[in-house]
Amino acid sequence: MNSPYEGLPESRYWRSGVAQKHPFDIQALYRKKFEITATDRIATAGSCFAQHISRHLRARGFSVIDAEPAPAGLDSAQAQAHGYGLYSARYGNIYTTRQLIQLAREALGQFTPANAVWEKEGRFFDALRPSVEPKGLRGAAHVALQRKQHVAKVLEVMQTANIFIFTLGLTETWLDRASGTCYPTAPGTIAGSYDPATTVFHNLTFGEVMEDFLAFRDLMRGINPGVRFLLTVSPVPLTATAAEDHVLVATTYSKSVLRAVAGELHQHYDDVDYFPSYEIIAAPPSRAFFYEPNLRSVNNGGVSHVMRSFFAEHGSAGASPGRTAKAAPDGGEGDDVVCEEALLEAFAR
C-alpha cells in the first residue's frame, strides 16, 4: 500500500526533522521564494523585532533604505532613541497591519489621521509614532510639520523600494472611536490620556489583517509595480493585553492570526515570501532558550540564529559576516531595540 508520506526527506518528519536535532542543526526551515541582491533597495518596517533584521541586513552590506537619516553627530544610541536608523523611515514600530495601511494611505494623500497630536506636560507628541521624540516638541504645529516631512519620506520609500520587509507584531490596537485612526500605543502610555469615550480597544481578526495587508500591497504595487514583499512574524510575546484573556492566550491568538495571514499570503502570491523567524525562536525545539529570562525578549543568540538562517539563503551583499557579530553587541535585545510596547510592563501591579 502506497502512502504519500513515504520517501519524504527527513525534514518532513517531526522526529527526524526536529526531535532528533539540536535546534541549531535543524535544516531547511526556510527556502527563499526570490533573490535579494546587493542592488535591491530594501525597505524595512514592523514591530520591534524587525529592528534586528534592519541592522543585520545593513551589516551584511544589503542596501537598506534610510530615507530619514539622523542629523550628523548623533551616535547610534542617540539616533535610535529618536527613531533614526531603526527602519527605512522614521515611523517607529509599526505593530499592526492597520497602522501599515493607514500610513500608506496617508502618504498617498488618501487619509488624514484624527487626534494626531498628544500632549504631556506641555510638550506635544505625534500620536502615530509617539516614541520618536522622547521629550516631545514645543507645539502641535511643530508635530504637524514634522509629520508632513515624515510622510513625504514614507512615500519616497514606497516608491523606490524593490523589497519591502515587514514584521507582523500585534493584532491588538487602539482606535479613535469616531475616525478609526489607529495608534501604535494606547493614549496615556507615552503621552496623551486615555478616554474610553474617544478611544476604543480593537483586536484585529484574521480577515482584517488579511484585508489590511492586501490593501497595502495593492497601494504599494500601484506606485511601484515591481516591489516584492518578505513577511516575518515577531516571536516576541505581548507585554500586556487589553483583551479579556490571559496574556498567554491573547499572545497565542495574536501570533496565530498573524502567522496564518502570513502563511496564506505566502501560498497565494508569488511576490510575497515568508521567513520563519517566529518558528525558529518560539517553537518547542528551542525550549525557550532564545528568550531572555523574562521569556519575552529575544536574546542575541536567538537573533543571531534567526539571521544565520536568513543569510544561509540570501547570503551577504559584500560585507563580511564578522561585521554582523560586531553590530550586535552583547547585552540582550532590551539593550539595543526600541520597543514602546514594553512600556506597558510599567502598568503591571
Added chain:
Amino acid sequence: MKRVCVLGNSHLAAVKLGWDQRAAAHPDLHCDFFGAPKNGLAEVVFEDGFIIPQTEEVRGAFAMTSSGQEKVRLDAYDSFVTVGLGFSMATLIRRVYRDYRSDGHNNLDGDITLVGEATFRQSCTTMLARSTALWLAGHLGSAGVARILIVPQPLPSEEILEADDAVMDAPLWQAAVREGDDASLDQTMKEAVQALAAPGLGFLRQPPATRAGLLFTRRDYAIGSVRLAAGFEAVHAKNDVGHMNGAYGAAVIDDLAAML
C-alpha cells in the same frame, strides 16, 4: 613668563598680528605661532613629545609662521591655544542648520528637516567635538599638556547681511537673523561649549567688543584682514567676510592673556 604655543589655520593670521600689536602690554607672555592653511593641522602626528607635520606643505607653513621651526616641542610650552580649526558657528550653520532646524527655531521654511531641540543641540555639540581644534586638544591632553584654550573661528563680518548668495552661506546667515534664530543658535553654541568643557580645557568666547549682535563680527574688524602667508601682508579679497584683522587679533590676545 608663561610660554604659549598658538596653533591655527588661516584665522591664526589675525591673532599673530594682534600679538605683534599687543606683546608689549603682556610682558609675562611669550607666544609662538604654528599655523597651516585650511585643515593642515589635521596632518600632523604626536610623536616623542613633538607635533610633527606629515606633509611638506604643513612643514613649510610651520616654519613660516614660527620663524623657522618645523615641529612643535610640547614641553617648551606651558599652555596651548588653538585658533579656528573648525570650531565655529559657521560649522554649525553649514553642517547642521542648513538641513535641520529644531522646534526652538523660527525659520522652518524650505527644504529642511525638523528635529527636537535636544537632537539639534546634540548634533551641533558633536560636530564641534569632531573639529580639528578638539582633535588637537585631545591629543595635547593625552600628551600631558595641562592647559589648552580653544579660540573659535571669528563670527563672520556683519557685511554678510548684504552679501550675495555666493558668499559663505550668506542666505543662511541672513535668514537666521531675519527670522530671529540668532539667540537660539548662540545658546546652542554656549551649551556646546559647556558640554565640551573638561579639566584643563577652556574656551574663549569671542571678545564682546568685536561682536555685532549674536552672530556677527563688527565690520571694521574685517577690513584689511591678511592671509596666512609669508610676511602676513597679502590682504584677503574684499568680499571675504570670514577673516578678521589685527585689531580683532589684539582683542583676542587681551582676552587670552586674562585667561592664561
